[in-house]
Amino acid sequence: MTRRENQDVQDNIPPAVDTAPSAAKQPAPAAKGLDGQSVLKRLQSELMSLMMCGDPGISAFPEGDNIFCWKGTITGSKDTVYEGMIYKLSFSFPTDYPFKPPKVKFETTCFHPNVDIYGNICLDILQDKWSSAYDVRTVLLSIQSLLGEPNNESPLNTQAAALWVNQEEFRKMVEKLYKPA
């Protein structure tokens, strides 16, 4: 344990020296030790730019005292069936972010072809198409536009995919299943 504290204080020690003993027990913090500082910086600057750009309808903020877990908020765009709905999301950033995508889930039940009942989202940029050039803001914007333009080719919610053609009925379903936080 003392070793780990040591490492936090003096991050100029070559990582190989002291990640070895702790890596055996906890592989995840070892990765953090490698460049935890830079992930932190990256997330902080993302937060800053997200706050400053002030895009309407999207927002996110770190939850509690952990900058690796964020809460997000998306308002459904105008002229879509989701207009006026407010959806909560949760972001969980891996310690090797931005090289790996964050895990994003809907916290509010969302009736959508690409969202399952647990809130999991099927979005390419959150999986294989992820790039470190993306950030929280682009993820939020992508999810916001996904709401209006679902990918019905690979549905997670087949019922929603089938109903999509009938926008009026779909809106009714969205409203029925919507539970504001």
Place this chain on the structure above:
Amino acid sequence: MMAVGHEEDGCEFQFNNIGLGQPSQRPIGVGEMDIDTSYHGSTFVKNNTLVNNIGKVVCDLRNLGFTSMTEDAYASSILLLLKDKVHDLAGDDYRTPVLGSIKEWIQAVPLQFLHALLVYLGDSPAQDNESSGLKSPLASSPSYPGIEMPSEGLVRWQLRLEYFAYETLQDLRIGKLFEIIVDYPESSPAIEDLKQCLEYTGQHSKLVDSFISSLRYRLLTAGASTNDILHQYVSTIKALRTIDPTGVFLEAVGEPIRDYLRGRKDTIKCIVTMLTDGSGGNSTGAGNSGDSLLEELNRDAENQESADYDDDTNLDDKQAWINAERWEPDPVEADPSKGSRNRRKIDILGMIVGIIGSKDQLVNEYRVMLAEKLLNKSDYDIDSEIRTLELLKIHFGEGSMQKCEIMLNDLIDSKRTNANIKASILQPPAPGSEQEETCLSLDHLDSTIISSNFWPTIQAESLNIPTVVEQLLSDYARRFHEIKTPRKLLWKKNLGTVKLELQFEDRSMQFTVSPMHAVIIMQFQEQTSWTSKNLAAAIGVPTDTLNKRINFWISKGVLAESVGSDSDNHIFTIVSDMVDPNKTGINNTRCEGILAMDEECERSVASVEEQLRKEMTVYEKFIVGMLTNFGSMTLDRIHNTLKMFCVAEPSYDKSLQQLQSFLSGLISEEKLEMREGLYVLKK
């Protein structure tokens, strides 16, 4: 004996009469009587038949069983007399100590009387001892003039009278403490008296309560200027430091003042002015307030070494023992959370900085004021600034004053660079190349070269300056680049001062103005009349800025304004001949000191408030962001979240109170709402 048959009321009346009759019996006055009685104490005892008469009455009444009542009677008359005496001596004069003369008087008048009375009554010391059995440790028998062996009863009387005198004087002084402190340090004798009284009576809390309420009523009101409040605060600190070196009561009294000052916008500015300006920096005439703070800085510097010594843990054992012996418990009123007296050093600067909360804000304000001052200097004379900075460095630490130091160094470097550049022209005059008729020589230009990273934000304002000057500037910049490669000079054309002379047919006038004013008037060289829109376009500034600035020339009688066809397109014309009779006399007048710093005239440096507002917009976005995602939050949580995540420049460094007032501002702007102690976004 007539009195014997009387009722109680009658007796009391009679005694009061006798008691009060005593001073009037010698019409020369109280002061005279002091001398009289103290010198002829024995005659007083022997010959005064009055005492004998009173003694007789007292004796008779005692025989009737009215012992306590008779004592009450003469006691109350003596106390009444004493009270009058104290009020008479103390009065409204705070410049002389009075406690000594009160004590003398007690010795001289009432004690002599009581001695005579007790002797007459035949109360022997032994008898008294038996009855009371109390022997106060304080009752070490002092010498009584004219009384060989003071009886126990007399000693007790003395203690009683002195206590009463202390208490009376204390109440009197506490009631007037506000005035006394206003007069501080002239009133220090009164403070010294009060200190002794309080040591005796121990009624410090009375002082605290009464003083706080008079502060609230008389000082902490909208009518009092921040400077006056600060001045009174400093005097209070100094005065109470005398009364109570532990600082416990000062803590209690200072709190309302600090709270109040925190709510004032100009507090920081006033403090910085007080700190840096030896002259006090304000026109209210409270000249020594500034002096005292600068003085305090000085003293602080001197004390630094001894303080270092104090902190030294290598005190020898003897010293440690002495310190331990000297230990006294904190007064009972001490707030245990505030630390013990050893840690509670009374440091005026510390207490002043305590008003603001953090020294950073103070340093920042100082930096802005310093920048303003330096930018307006036309010579490079910064000796007094260097001195002040050195003093501030000692108090606030080198680190926090680093930027200010760089600013001063910039000035010093500028002076050198300026000289170097001028020297560079002297060598090769490059014959013929710069022979244009209007070319200004570099001699006319002095530059202040600043390292903008370390200066406060400087307000940039675009300005088209005349080509002649433009050439001069670029020439200067080129030479600078030659000397200081790879550095380049970027001009802030709106800053600085211009000395110019206007020549008319019949007169000439000299001015020292800002570049903007100079540019305006130079436009009238070629064309005697301009419309405001055209002029603004020619100079490259917005029309309303122009209108504001051009007023300077109108007020000087150089330009005249007339309303043209278009109501917001005024016409300015140069006044070629002085029609105004009282202005004809001022040929060749030097108009000095007019940097045209009219009240709202743009300052060259962004003020601290503006910086704060800029910071606060960042915080506002963060607050909106977190409230969007979390719904509702408490003040504490917002504060903590900002502290945690708002870490990039400008990082969040505000206090909870500052945040609260900022949030209330957002509520009044209808951006937020408060519901059951939680902040929520207003939909």
